[in-house]
Amino acid sequence: MTSPADLSVVENEAAQALFDDLIAKDSRIEPRDWMPDAYRKTLIRQISQHAHSEIIGMQPESNWITRAPSLKRKAILMAKVQDEAGHGLYLYSAAQTLGITREEMMDQLITGRARYSSIFNYTTPTWADMGAIGWLVDGAAICNQVPLCRASYGPYGRAMVRICKEESFHQRQGFEILLELMQGTEAQREMAQDAVNRWYWPSLMMFGPPDDQSPNSAQSMAWNIKRFSNDDLRQRFVGMLVPQAEVLGVTLPDPNLRFNDETGQYDMSEIDWTEFNEVLAGRGPANAERLRRRRDAHEEGAWVREAAAEYARKQAERALAASGAVA
Ligand code: FAQ
DSSP states (O other): OOOGGGSOHHHHHHHHHHHHHHHHTTOOBOTTSOOOHHHHHHHHHHHHHHHHHHHHTHHHHHTTGGGOSSHHHHHHHHHHHHHHHHHHHHHHHHHHTTTOOHHHHHHHHHTTOSOOOGGGGSOOOSTHHHHHIIIIIHHHHHHHHTGGGGOSBHHHHHHHHHHHHHHHHHHHHHHHHHHHHHTSOHHHHHHHHHHHHHHHHHHHHTTOSOGGGOTTHHHHHHTTSOOSOHHHHHHHHHHHHHHHHHHHTOOOSOTTOEEETTTTEEEOOOOOHHHHHHHHTTOSTTHHHHHHHHHHHHHHTHHHHHHHHHHHHHHHHHHHHHHHHHO
């Protein structure tokens, strides 16, 4: 991995020109290629935040594994939560190719210095929340992440391809939970609508601040990391939800939501950015609980990491002894 500090001024200029050319041609940057430090830092920031989101994102749903209403629902939910763990692992691996270690990233998370998606700081009091998370949260994740399959950094883009396939399954399972509830009793329909009411606005916040308050968007788009702005993706998401809400028979909780023929966009009420900023500042409904559980899990897993490291050490020692014996 060559960093700008390793090269002379002339070599740096040539390397920068090659990097710019690859970006201009919409080609991929790979781990051994030269890249500007700011590009590397941006990717580490975004990919590690994304990985942390997947790992913390397991918590709101694992809350329901023991209480899922049937064996079938329990098996599906367990598979989904395991998928999120897998996504976290691919993404940590992609970030590691940029020169940060897993330990550093984990330390940033459990000491509260790293961000993860605001959405996972909301609670899941009813079974319908599993439907709303799948439909709305995974739906938002798909809108945001399908363009990331074309991100300029190779390991990130490739990891996103598999992640997006799995997110599609997640969204369908959420939609199907809500559909079944909406075809059930009055109490079940109310539970589904209540969950949609609680998750709709936070799911719109997942796309990040409005474009004119998004400090990272312009540069990330110039580097072909982000392909669309936060507001454009939010619009796409709402456009996807409206016909699906009709099929479900749920109401999206925004009285001002309507398609504007003149602008070609959905008009909607103002998002409560104060709530978003409060959650980002660590004061959401479940921030403290999410971090506490992550910290506990990390401490309780220490013996597994130690055992794995010891096993790897012994394997390496044996391999070395065997190669010595052959020589
Ligand atoms: N929550 O300038 P921008 C999932 C921060 S995975 C918390 O617009 P950027 C799967 C942002 O980091 C969900 N922080 O930043 C699943 C920045 O802070 P910094 C996660 C947020 O990076 C489903 C500051 O605000 N997905 O759902 C949020 O260009 C179900 C300024 O913002 C990803 O991470 C937020 N919502 O755009 C799992 C996708 N929004 O770092 C389990 C990849 C913004 O400067 C169950 N990430 N911030 O201190 C992205 O696409 C981008 O990073 C954005 C933000 C769009 C999130």
